[in-house]
Amino acid sequence: MAEARTAERAAQGEGHPSGDERFALLDKTLRKARYQQDQLIEVLHVAQDLFGHLSEDILIYLARQLKLPPSRVYGVATFYHLFSFTAPGRHSATVCMGTACFVKGAEEIVQQLEAAHDVRSGQTTEDGELTVSTARCVGSCGLAPVVVVDGVVTSHQTAESTLAHVGEVLAKEPTEAST
Amino acid sequence: MAKQIDLHDVAHSELEMRSRYTTRVKACSSTACLSAGAGPVRQALDQAAEREDVNSDVQVVPTGCMGMCSSGPLVRVEPRGAEPTMYAQVTPDIATRIIREHVVVRKLIDEHVLDEDQPFFSRQRKIVLGNAGRIDPERIEDYVAEGGYQALAGALNDLAPEEVIEIIDDSGLRGRGGAGYPTAKKWDMLRRAEGSPKYLIANGDEGDQGAYMDRTIMEDDPHRVIEGMIIAAYATGASHGYIYVRAEYPTAVERLERAIRVARRQGLLGRNILGSDFDLQLEVRIGAGAFVCGEETALMASIEGRRGTPSLRPPYPTEKGLWGQPTMINNVETLANVPAIVANGAEWFGEVGTAQSKGTKVFALAGSLVNTGLIEVPMGITLREIVFDIGGGIPNDGVFKAAQSGGPSGGCLPASLLDSPVDYESLRKLGSMMGSGGLVVMDDSMRMPDVARFYMEFCREESCGKCAPCRTGTVQMHALLDRICEGVGRRRDLQHLESLCRTVRQTSLCGLGQSAPNPVVSTLDHFRHEYLDLLVPDVSYNGTAPSVPPRPQAPDPAVTTKGGSR
Numbered sequence: 131m132a133e134a135r136t137a138e139r140a141a142q143g144e145g146h147p148s149g150d151e152r153f154a155l156l157d158k159t160l161r162k163a164r165y166q167q168d169q170l171i172e173v174l175h176v177a178q179d180l181f182g183h184l185s186e187d188i189l190i191y192l193a194r195q196l197k198l199p200p201s202r203v204y205g206v207a208t209f210y211h212l213f214s215f216t217a218p219g220r221h222s223a224t225v226c227m228g229t230a231c232f233v234k235g236a237e238e239i240v241q242q243l244e245a246a247h248d249v250r251s252g253q254t255t256e257d258g259e260l261t262v263s264t265a266r267c268v269g270s271c272g273l274a275p276v277v278v279v280d281g282v283v284t285s286h287q288t289a290e291s292t293l294a295h296v297g298e299v300l301a302k303e304p305t306e307a308s309t
Numbered sequence: 310m311a312k313q314i315d316l317h318d319v320a321h322s323e324l325e326m327r328s329r330y331t332t333r334v335k336a337c338s339s340t341a342c343l344s345a346g347a348g349p350v351r352q353a354l355d356q357a358a359e360r361e362d363v364n365s366d367v368q369v370v371p372t373g374c375m376g377m378c379s380s381g382p383l384v385r386v387e388p389r390g391a392e393p394t395m396y397a398q399v400t401p402d403i404a405t406r407i408i409r410e411h412v413v414v415r416k417l418i419d420e421h422v423l424d425e426d427q428p429f430f431s432r433q434r435k436i437v438l439g440n441a442g443r444i445d446p447e448r449i450e451d452y453v454a455e456g457g458y459q460a461l462a463g464a465l466n467d468l469a470p471e472e473v474i475e476i477i478d479d480s481g482l483r484g485r486g487g488a489g490y491p492t493a494k495k496w497d498m499l500r501r502a503e504g505s506p507k508y509l510i511a512n513g514d515e516g517d518q519g520a521y522m523d524r525t526i527m528e529d530d531p532h533r534v535i536e537g538m539i540i541a542a543y544a545t546g547a548s549h550g551y552i553y554v555r556a557e558y559p560t561a562v563e564r565l566e567r568a569i570r571v572a573r574r575q576g577l578l579g580r581n582i583l584g585s586d587f588d589l590q591l592e593v594r595i596g597a598g599a600f601v602c603g604e605e606t607a608l609m610a611s612i613e614g615r616r617g618t619p620s621l622r623p624p625y626p627t628e629k630g631l632w633g634q635p636t637m638i639n640n641v642e643t644l645a646n647v648p649a650i651v652a653n654g655a656e657w658f659g660e661v662g663t664a665q666s667k668g669t670k671v672f673a674l675a676g677s678l679v680n681t682g683l684i685e686v687p688m689g690i691t692l693r694e695i696v697f698d699i700g701g702g703i704p705n706d707g708v709f710k711a712a713q714s715g716g717p718s719g720g721c722l723p724a725s726l727l728d729s730p731v732d733y734e735s736l737r738k739l740g741s742m743m744g745s746g747g748l749v750v751m752d753d754s755m756r757m758p759d760v761a762r763f764y765m766e767f768c769r770e771e772s773c774g775k776c777a778p779c780r781t782g783t784v785q786m787h788a789l790l791d792r793i794c795e796g797v798g799r800r801r802d803l804q805h806l807e808s809l810c811r812t813v814r815q816t817s818l819c820g821l822g823q824s825a826p827n828p829v830v831s832t833l834d835h836f837r838h839e840y841l842d843l844l845v846p847d848v849s850y851n852g853t854a855p856s857v858p859p860r861p862q863a864p865d866p867a868v869t870t871k872g873g874s875r
């Protein structure tokens with residue numbers, strides 16, 4: 131949702147020398163943070179929302195802007211799990227591996243997803259279509275096991291139902307909604 | 310200066326507005342119910358009310374969590390002057406019928422009514438969750454109408470900071486973030502600490518998977534957390550506060566930020582709060598997915614925009630915390646208890662709970678149970694009451710095997726301990742811990758070494774890498790558990806594992822490493838035979854690796870002697 135909103139604003143454009151409107155939005159965030167170095171994590175979140183992932187260029191750009199050594203920016207970005215350095219697939223399937231989901235067989239779902247799509251958890255298929263990942267706990271423990279497919283929580287899943295659902299999503303016409 | 314809210318006026322006009330409706334229909338819009346389809350249900354309620362032309366008589370209120378997440382989406386119909394009715398597993402069709410039949414012609418849809426007299430509801434005692442599922446969390450008026458911010462106003466007007474700390478001390482409130490440290494002691498330390506400014510942090514990181522107590526409090530009643538923080542800041546002399554929320558909780562972040570904006574506009578935050586000379590700035594800070602950031606020193610590093618690695622204590626945060634200044638960290642649930650204690654008095658709070666553990670505790674009840682969801686129970690309740698009365702027992706005539714409390718830092722409680730009371734001391738004595746409130750029930754289809762391996766994998770991945778015992782120890786312990794679970798472990802592996810448990814516990818820098826062995830130690834204590842059954846029997850060594858399938862083995866007295874680790 132937030133991504134859609136930022137993308138929309140980016141489309142309206144505020145003009146940026148790089149020609150990439152997303153940088154205009156990133157600069158705005160930096161200004162709002164008053165270029166304070168302790169806002170690094172917040173800024174990284176925004177950058178990832180805008181660009182989908184954190185490329186080396188972006189990290190160097192942020193280091194310059196916040197007057198931090200690149201090693202510091204890289205060190206912080208790689209420390210936290212939510213930051214990603216490769217482009218995500220067009221679709222995503224995130225299997226919750228919280229305790230409640232684990233107890234109800236989430237591991238089996240991950241294994242079958244990995245096998246069916248020839249991809250390891252945390253990675254994207256070669257054709258860039260699907261990213262399979264696991265989450266710590268999405269907080270819907272009463273509905274375990276839970277799989278989040280393209281941002282939508284599906285409850286009481288089995289390996290079969292997940293595979294079927296992911297298959298359906300992948301078969302659909304490409305949409306611009308998924309990042 | 311910001312305009313000052315008149316609490317009585319706001320409460321009065323809100324109550325008057327409510328009384329204009331003959332029926333209020335509350336639709337649970339918490340994460341769990343939303344994933345079960347609460348969004349379309351609420352739409353259907355709105356549309357049906359419009360179609361039936363009862364818009365001016367019926368108010369549809371989106372609320373937070375009503376508790377019984379396994380039966381969602383939940384809807385509660387509250388007719389003026391009559392008994393409320395709760396509906397379970399509501400679909401858009403049922404929602405339409407609720408308006409058409411229940412609201413308009415007062416005919417209940419019996420087959421979907423959820424009995425609110427059942428133990429799941431009646432055994433609970435709600436203090437922290439008093440408003441969850443009852444009010445619209447996005448409206449400060451709703452909170453004020455339930456008595457919100459009265460405790461703050463009372464404290465600012467009538468109590469000196471020391472007197473507030475005294476009330477908290479008398480109440481016996483202890484930290485809900487896991488360790489159970491007396492809250493008033495911490496407050497007093499910050500109050501006495503030298504240096505300015507002083508910082509206050511609400512810990513909403515909630516890293517224990519399978520737990521969503523703090524998220525629910527922040528999402529469903531954000532003003533309660535904020536009021537608790539303002540009172541804490543007033544009592545301790547803090548002038549800046551942060552709420553550290555994990556990034557996985559975007560709704561909590563949104564609602565807290567909105568609540569802070571509204572509170573500031575109403576003169577409840579900022580300068581001269583409610584006309585007093587007390588100032589407080591509040592800010593939300595977002596994590597980025599690292600369990601260790603729940604640990605207080607790591608959390609402060611994260612707020613400063615650095616890698617969230619813990620540091621050695623002392624110095625304690627109250628001496629040297631954020632940017633070297635005196636800082637106090639309280640858990641979100643701890644702070645959410647504060648307004649009720651200040652409003653109703655220490656004695657009132659002390660009536661609930663046990664001598665050592667006062668008040669209530671919120672648990673996220675999950676796993677193999679008929680009813681799962683979010684519950685708030687008096688401390689001292691037995692595990693049996695939670696599992697069988699509130700949780701409704703094990704589904705499909707299954708057999709209770711163990712309950713895990715405290716997540717990756719906690720331990721399991723087997724069936725023989727079902728009658729133990731749930732409070733800080735009892736759980737610790739039994740080798741588990743209260744933790745922040747995750748409670749996962751397992752039936753007899755679960756193999757306990759697998760559970761230990763699951764938690765160890767978590768700790769291995771979440772170890773921040775700063776200290777060697779935790780960084781390498783969790784990798785080795787996980788590898789050993791892996792061998793054992795896969796049926797290729799030998800007795801030596803088990804001995805090695807137990808010795809590593811002791812080393813990592815004693816030598817790790819922070820609580821993550823120190824408690825990482827807990828699930829292993831506690832499953833070994835209670836289910837040792839399951840480990841032994843998985844070991845490859847020791848045959849005389851003949852030069853070739855044995856390919857013997859795992860088979861049950863009589864316990865060896867040399868191995869069954871307790872590890873001596875506690």
Ligand SMILES: Cc1cc2nc3c(=O)[nH]c(=O)nc-3n(C[C@H](O)[C@H](O)[C@H](O)COP(=O)(O)O)c2cc1C
Pocket residue numbers: 483484485486487488489490492512513514515516517600601602603604605606638639640641643644745819820821
């Ligand atoms: C690895 C680790 C993770 C922790 N995670 C949390 C957490 O998610 N939430 C929390 O309130 N406390 C957590 N704590 C405990 C905090 O360090 C701290 O004791 C607590 O927030 C203090 O608040 P309280 O006194 O109100 O309980 C964690 C501790 C450790 C060692």
